[in-house]
Amino acid sequence: MSLISLAGVGRSFDTVAGRVVALAGVDLEVDAGDLAVLLGPSGSGKTTLLNLIGALDQPTEGRIEVGGRDLTTASRRELFAYRRETVSFVFQTFNLFPGLTALENVRFGADVAGRPDAAEEAHAMLERVGLADRASHFPAQLSGGEQQRVAIARALATGNRVVLADEPTGELDYRTGIGILELLAEQSADGRRAVLIVTHNREIARMADRVVELQGGRVVRDGAPDGGAVPVASLRW
Amino acid sequence: MFIALRDLRFARGRFALMGAVVALVALLMVLLTGLATGLADDNVSAIADLPATHLAFSAESGVKFNQSTVTADQWQALRSVPGVADAAPVGNSLFNGHVYADHAQADKARTEVLANGKATSADTAGAPAVDLALFGVEPGSFVAPVQTAGERLAAGSDGVVVSDDLARKKGVKVGDVLVLDRVGLELPVVGITRKANFGHVPVVFAPLQVWQKATFGSTRAVATFVAVRADDAFVPATADQAQRLTTVTRTAAFDGSPGYKEETGTLVMIEGFLYVIAGMLVAAFFTVWTIQRTAEIGLLKALGARTGYVVRDAIGQAAIVLVGATALGLGLGLGLGAAMPGNAPFALKPVPVLGAGALLVVMGLLGSAVSIRRIAKIDPLIALTGGNAGAR
Numbered sequence: 001m002s003l004i005s006l007a008g009v010g011r012s013f014d015t016v017a018g019r020v021v022a023l024a025g026v027d028l029e030v031d032a033g034d035l036a037v038l039l040g041p042s043g044s045g046k047t048t049l050l051n052l053i054g055a056l057d058q059p060t061e062g063r064i065e066v067g068g069r070d071l072t073t074a075s076r077r078e079l080f081a082y083r084r085e086t087v088s089f090v091f092q093t094f095n096l097f098p099g100l101t102a103l104e105n106v107r108f109g110a111d112v113a114g115r116p117d118a119a120e121e122a123h124a125m126l127e128r129v130g131l132a133d134r135a136s137h138f139p140a141q142l143s144g145g146e147q148q149r150v151a152i153a154r155a156l157a158t159g160n161r162v163v164l165a166d167e168p169t170g171e172l173d174y175r176t177g178i179g180i181l182e183l184l185a186e187q188s189a190d191g192r193r194a195v196l197i198v199t200h201n202r203e204i205a206r207m208a209d210r211v212v213e214l215q216g217g218r219v220v221r222d223g224a225p226d227g228g229a230v231p232v233a234s235l236r237w
Numbered sequence: 238m239f240i241a242l243r244d245l246r247f248a249r250g251r252f253a254l255m256g257a258v259v260a261l262v263a264l265l266m267v268l269l270t271g272l273a274t275g276l277a278d279d280n281v282s283a284i285a286d287l288p289a290t291h292l293a294f295s296a297e298s299g300v301k302f303n304q305s306t307v308t309a310d311q312w313q314a315l316r317s318v319p320g321v322a323d324a325a326p327v328g329n330s331l332f333n334g335h336v337y338a339d340h341a342q343a344d345k346a347r348t349e350v351l352a353n354g355k356a357t358s359a360d361t362a363g364a365p366a367v368d369l370a371l372f373g374v375e376p377g378s379f380v381a382p383v384q385t386a387g388e389r390l391a392a393g394s395d396g397v398v399v400s401d402d403l404a405r406k407k408g409v410k411v412g413d414v415l416v417l418d419r420v421g422l423e424l425p426v427v428g429i430t431r432k433a434n435f436g437h438v439p440v441v442f443a444p445l446q447v448w449q450k451a452t453f454g455s456t457r458a459v460a461t462f463v464a465v466r467a468d469d470a471f472v473p474a475t476a477d478q479a480q481r482l483t484t485v486t487r488t489a490a491f492d493g494s495p496g497y498k499e500e501t502g503t504l505v506m507i508e509g510f511l512y513v514i515a516g517m518l519v520a521a522f523f524t525v526w527t528i529q530r531t532a533e534i535g536l537l538k539a540l541g542a543r544t545g546y547v548v549r550d551a552i553g554q555a556a557i558v559l560v561g562a563t564a565l566g567l568g569l570g571l572g573l574g575a576a577m578p579g580n581a582p583f584a585l586k587p588v589p590v591l592g593a594g595a596l597l598v599v600m601g602l603l604g605s606a607v608s609i610r611r612i613a614k615i616d617p618l619i620a621l622t623g624g625n626a627g628a629r
Contacts, residue, residue: 052401056539056618077543095536099242099247108239112540138247 001068002160003029003194004053010217011048023049025215026062028220029045032161032209033191035184035229037205038198040214046198047166049214053196054087054164055079067161084113088155090184092167094147096139096154102126102146103135106153113158131184145176152183163187163195169204174237182232183206203237206230240537241554244421255522256562259601262515263566264573265587267339269511271574273504274589275365280500281491283400283440285374286378291473293324293484296315300483300493302329302435302461303444309458311480320471325380326460327449331436333418335364336409343414350421367407367415369399370435373448373460380464383548387411387428392455395447404429406580415441422451436495437582438531450466462490501575508593512600523555525610531615538617548609555605559598567594 014019022043038046051057055071065069067086070170074082088109089095096105106125110118126132129149139147141199148168154155155163165184169177181197184206188195198202205211206225213221245252278285284292293315298305310568315324337343346361357363374380376390382398385390388411390398403409415424422454424443432441449456465484466609473484492498527534537547567590577583 053620054539080538080541080543082541083539089539095532097243097533097536099240099244104239104243109540111239112542 002029003032003067004028004196005061005065006053007063009049009052009059009064011052011057012046012060021217023052023059023131023214026219028212028219028222030194030196032104032194033188033193034194034210035188035208036196036210036212037208038196038212038214039200039202039205041200044214045217046200047213048199048217050164050166050196053162054089055082070222075094084229086160087162088160090148090151090155090163090165092169092170093149094139094144095173096147096150098139101136101138102131102142102150103151103152105139106157109154110159113160115157117156121157121159122153125157128156143176144172145179148172148176148180151181152180155164156187160195160231161227163193165195165197167198167200169199169201178232178235181235201237203235207232207235238550238553240533241550241557243573244554245557252558255519256565258522259515259559259562259597260566260569262518263563263594263597264570265566266508266511266597267567267570267574267590269508270589271506271570271577271583271585273501273508274586275503275584276500277491277497278432278584279434279437279582280434280497281494283370283435284487284490284494286431286433286466287327287487288381289325290467290485291465291468291471291484291486292463292490293463293473293476293480293482294461294490294493295512295528296477296481296483298483298493300485300490301492303495304579305461305493306459307461307463309480310456311482314404314480315465315476315482318476318612320469321465321467321476323379323466325375325378325464326373326445327380327462327464328370328371328445328459329435329461330448331438331453332369332371332420332451334367334415334424335361335418335607336367336407337361337364337414337416338410338412340414341458343416346416347421347423349417349623355418356416365402365409367409368438369403369415369441370438371417371448371451372433372435372440372442372582373445373452374442375445375531379466380427381496382430382433384428384430388428390442390444391427394424394427394444395424396443396444397424397447398428398430399426399569400431400433400441401429401440402432402434403441404614405482406439409493421456422447423582450509486487491526511512512596515597516604518604519555519559519601520607523551523605523608524611527551527611527620534612534615535617537599538615545614547612550606551612552602553604556598559601559605563594563597563601 006026008085009026011023012019040046102120107118107122110121115121124133168180184195187193211225290402294300294305295307310328312324346356349356376392381390384398399409411426413426477484574585
């Protein structure tokens, strides 16, 4: 059974101007070890889809199962537990706690996930993202790339099986962005985790094993990138 | 408390400012509490320190010290009421007088008062003037004062025992003579007792017959009220009906002292407003703080932190600020209180001060609880998308 399974998922919003359909009839299967890119222009529904998989939002139709847990029927308490124990986020705007140092930000993620070795794991993850020497720095004292690496370290320190990254390079320059993408690509390599990256950048999609392209809230393409996946270092934008 | 403690460290300037406001409120509360306790002491400490459980007033007095007169029949009858261990008459009147170290001068002053209503010669009129509450008690009764210097009251003597307050503030000492204005009574000071005040003036304890003479010009067998020492078997209503008395507990009798109810009522009202304002201040601060933290709280929830965790974090943060700032304010208040001049009506007692501090913390926590509802309602998605949760 797939790690992530979506069947006929739709999400619509009632606005003063009428009903807006953000997603409709999405079927998707993602396995552990997959590095998938959700590709599409602004308003195509890719972030909405990521939020649904992350249980930050609920579909108006269809069913979502992650790690055998049905998110559409889960209680509020179960959804909190799911976010702690199964899924980790990397945001475009980093979303670090400004009052916590880099190390504390990472440790908090591990703490919330219930890791008994949170402190050690935090140290190890910061080292893994190359920021061991910046452990005691606050987010405001770090560059954008460094902040995003801390955010990735926080996501990885949880040990969760699903990593969701929403435009993780959107705020970064090319060189820093490449570094971040390499880091994310490594996470699916051990076959234990699934990594989903949202982007509107077609070039970035070339690094994935699989590209899920959305338009107008519908999946218009799902498969390997044209010509197959390429190394992150070869991407240009 | 992982986030709360680190937020306190990170935004220490903001929390220090809020803490300073709470500390100042706590300081104001200590000063008000000290003033309230001091004023109450100044007004009724002589009654508060009576070793009696109840006080019986004449039925028509409305439990007012200055309107009550009880008779010997009444206090003697009270002694045989079930549950009453003892009952003793107490006379109580306010007087003015002068203090003389020289007995010959006191004699001269007395003659002048009896002839002219006041001391008139150069050497007598200049003596220290005192306002006093004359308490008449039966020497040897359970309400007779315990002297800290000199001798105790004696039956058949005009000797009086004065409050330590009179000794400290007016320099009255054993061997001096008090001459009461208007009535010209000479009262030799034979002893000093611990501080006892009534109606904001120091108390002078005299034998009951001396008080009767000073108040009525003769020794009528009456007093102002009866101090009763009773156990649980005592039913005041039964005795009241039989003897035409109104018996109240000792503390309830405080209201019968002139101005007591009005004074304490005013201060309690000020304290009440202060507590409410303190609660609102803290509520406003933590509400604004919560609004500023909306994205952060949303992120906490997105990472899976339960609402209970976030609320405990926020309340813990408020508690640390409140307890720390209140302790600081109380400390400052106690320091200022210790530096108060001795003649100011100011007294700090542990229970009211700690009670005020605890109430401030509770009001502050109640205020901060206003933000809990807001925290509970924060949606992780809304918080992370800045309110734009639509398709992107």
